[in-house]
Amino acid sequence: YVQLEEAGGGSVQAGGSLRLSCQASGNTDSIRCMAWFRQVPGKGREGVASISTEGGRTGYRDSVKGRFTISHDSTENTLTLSMDSLRPEDTGIYYCVADHTLGPTACVTAILAPDANEMYTYWGQGTQVTVSS
Numbered sequence: 081y082v083q084l085e086e087a088g089g090g091s092v093q094a095g096g097s098l099r100l101s102c103q104a105s106g107n108t109d110s111i112r113c114m115a116w117f118r119q120v121p122g123k124g125r126e127g128v129a130s131i132s133t134e135g136g137r138t139g140y141r142d143s144v145k146g147r148f149t150i151s152h153d154s155t156e157n158t159l160t161l162s163m164d165s166l167r168p169e170d171t172g173i174y175y176c177v178a179d180h181t182l183g184p185t186a187c188v189t190a191i192l193a194p195d196a197n198e199m200y201t202y203w204g205q206g207t208q209v210t211v212s213s
Contacts, residue, residue: 115191179200
């Protein structure tokens with residue numbers, strides 16, 4: 081079993097930056113893929129960025145490419161999402177997720193799959209990000 085705890089959410093004006101972190105605990109050696117999802121008001125949960133713990137391949141949804149950076153520290157078992165040039169449409173609850181079955185290629189593409197929510201086993205409680213215009 082894996083536990084995930086997010087930190088770092090908050091409120092910022094458009095154009096600003098925030099850094100989210102996620103601490104993983106438990107059976108962390110089993111984790112092959114980690115990602116950030118978000119729940120946007122009025123919409124379902126959507127994948128934002130992912131990273132394979134096996135080689136570090138990353139994937140991003142188009143709307144955040146060039147603005148968000150995902151990183152993973154295998155020594156500290158932490159996942160980070162650096163968010164720059166934030167927009168009001170980035171507002172939402174951000175979730176740290178992890179899975180022990182998704183290999184490097186699947187990890188990169190899974191966040192954009194129609195059933196992406198079903199593909200990750202472990203979810204954090206979420207942290208609120210609010211971007212005002």
